[in-house]
Amino acid sequence: MTKKVEVSLSPQTIKTIVLILLGLFFVWKLSDIFILLITAIMVAAALNPAVTWLHKKLSLTLSAALVVIGLILPLIYVLGAVAPNFISQFPAVFQRISATLDGVSFLPPFLRQLDFSQYFQNNSSYLLGSAKIIGNFFFQAITFIFLVFYLLINGDALHRLASFSIPNHNRRRVEKISAELMRISGHYIRGNLLISLICAAVTFAGLLILRVPYALPLAIFAGVLDLLPLIGSTIGSIPAIILGFTVSPLAGFLTIALFLIYQEIENDILAPNIYNKVLNLLPFFSFIAVIIGSVLLGVAGAFLALPIAAGIPTITKYFKADKHSPQKA
Numbered sequence: 001m002t003k004k005v006e007v008s009l010s011p012q013t014i015k016t017i018v019l020i021l022l023g024l025f026f027v028w029k030l031s032d033i034f035i036l037l038i039t040a041i042m043v044a045a046a047l048n049p050a051v052t053w054l055h056k057k058l059s060l061t062l063s064a065a066l067v068v069i070g071l072i073l074p075l076i077y078v079l080g081a082v083a084p085n086f087i088s089q090f091p092a093v094f095q096r097i098s099a100t101l102d103g104v105s106f107l108p109p110f111l112r113q114l115d116f117s118q119y120f121q122n123n124s125s126y127l128l129g130s131a132k133i134i135g136n137f138f139f140q141a142i143t144f145i146f147l148v149f150y151l152l153i154n155g156d157a158l159h160r161l162a163s164f165s166i167p168n169h170n171r172r173r174v175e176k177i178s179a180e181l182m183r184i185s186g187h188y189i190r191g192n193l194l195i196s197l198i199c200a201a202v203t204f205a206g207l208l209i210l211r212v213p214y215a216l217p218l219a220i221f222a223g224v225l226d227l228l229p230l231i232g233s234t235i236g237s238i239p240a241i242i243l244g245f246t247v248s249p250l251a252g253f254l255t256i257a258l259f260l261i262y263q264e265i266e267n268d269i270l271a272p273n274i275y276n277k278v279l280n281l282l283p284f285f286s287f288i289a290v291i292i293g294s295v296l297l298g299v300a301g302a303f304l305a306l307p308i309a310a311g312i313p314t315i316t317k318y319f320k321a322d323k324h325s326p327q328k329a
Contacts, residue, residue: 035300040144042307044151045182046189047071051152064152072145181311184279188307191274192227195266199226199233203240206258210251212244222259228302230290233263279310 047067054063151158200223207215218240225236237259244255279286286306293305 031297035297035304036140036144037147038304039300040147040151041182042185042189042304044148044155045186046193047148047152048155048182048186061153064149067152068145068149071148177315180314184310184314185307187275188279188310191271192229194274195270196223196226198270199223199236199262199266202262203258206262207240207244207255210244210247210254210258212240212247212251212255214243218243228290228299229306230287231294231302233259233266279306285309 050067050070051060051063054066058066200219203222204215204219207218212218221239222233222236225232228235237256241252241255241259245252286309289305289309290302293301293303293308295301297304
């Protein structure tokens with residue numbers, strides 16, 4: 001005879017489960033806002049040293065405003081001066097890629113018949129014709145800029161306000177953890193931007209020397225994709241390599257060599273020196289973190305994966321140190 005096992009849940013337990021489920025639901029529904037806020041916090045942490053340096057001679061508000069203006073002016077220039085040329089050239093880039101693939105006899109028929117230029121034109125016309133998408137993009141961009149600005153001004157006050165809600169016996173530990181996480185995030189953002197600029201410059205110079213057409217848009221494309229760790233640089237090199245083979249087989253193989261040599265220099269020399277061991281992660285764990293981040297949150301998840309993964313050992317270290325510290329009588 002089998003015994004029946006009865007599970008009884010108290011009203012308090014049911015209330016807790018419901019609150020947890022509601023919390024998870026709201027986090028899921030507001031995931032875009034959380035991603036925007038986390039990214040803004042990381043960018044503010046990266047810009048904070050510049051604000052601190054200017055604040056020695058200027059007011060905090062003016063220092064933050066100058067730093068934010070210095071951040072957005074290059075973006076405005078890229079959008080106003082470089083982007084139209086970039087967009088106008090890319091249909092021709094995709095048309096040449098499609099023509100090159102069509103002439104390769106050993107490729108499967110579905111690859112040879114891909115019309116990248118038509119796909120680009122269809123999607124670009126859809127994006128340009130969608131006022132909602134464009135409006136949403138500019139709204140998020142303006143929101144992001146103001147978030148960064150206010151975090152630079154009120155970051156310390158917000159930090160103190162948040163610390164008041166933490167019990168006294170945990171406050172010092174949480175402050176140490178948050179300071180270390182901000183240091184990791186800021187160093188990662190600054191390093192990632194610098195490496196991407198170097199990637200774009202080296203790619204542009206190399207493609208000009210090899211006389212690969214559309215060197216500027218291909219270099220910008222490679223630099224932007226290089227912001228994504230591990231996988232971005234490989235994806236960013238594909239259009240340039242294909243167009244290299246449209247010039248000549250030698251140019252194609254030299255373009256492959258250009259990207260391979262640069263990647264070795266970036267991985268073995270640039271990244272270790274620029275990041276200065278802040279992202280102390282094994283390549284395997286870095287790859288897994290990027291894959292998980294991209295699956296959960298797309299491009300934003302891939303971008304945020306490494307600093308989040310690098311912060312986990314920091315949190316673990318402080319909890320272990322607190323656990324093994326001698327207890328006060």
